[in-house]
Amino acid sequence: MDNKLKKKSFCKWGKENIKTNIADVIDLTTKPKYVCQKCARVARRKSNVCDPYGLTKKKKKA
Numbered sequence: 286m287d288n289k290l291k292k293k294s295f296c297k298w299g300k301e302n303i304k305t306n307i308a309d310v311i312d313l314t315t316k317p318k319y320v321c322q323k324c325a326r327v328a329r330r331k332s333n334v335c336d337p338y339g340l341t342k343k344k345k346k347a
Contacts, residue, residue, distance in 0.1 A: 287306070291330070293333070295310075295321075296324060296326070296334075296335050316329055318339065319339055320337070322336040
C-alpha cells in the first residue's frame with residue numbers, strides 16, 4: 286500500500302485509488318475505532334477520517 290494513502294482521509298481517496306487498493310480499504314476499515322462526524326465513514330486509523338470521533342466498546346448486559 287502507498288504510505289501516502291494510509292495517512293489520507295477516505296474522503297480524499299479518488300475512485301481509482303479505491304479500486305486499485307480495495308484490499309487495503311478492507312484492512313483499514315476492519316474493526317473500526319473511529320467514525321467521521323461529517324460523512325459517517327469508519328476507519329481503524331484516526332488519520333483515515335476527516336472529523337474523527339472515537340468509538341467506544343459498550344459493555345454487554347449479563
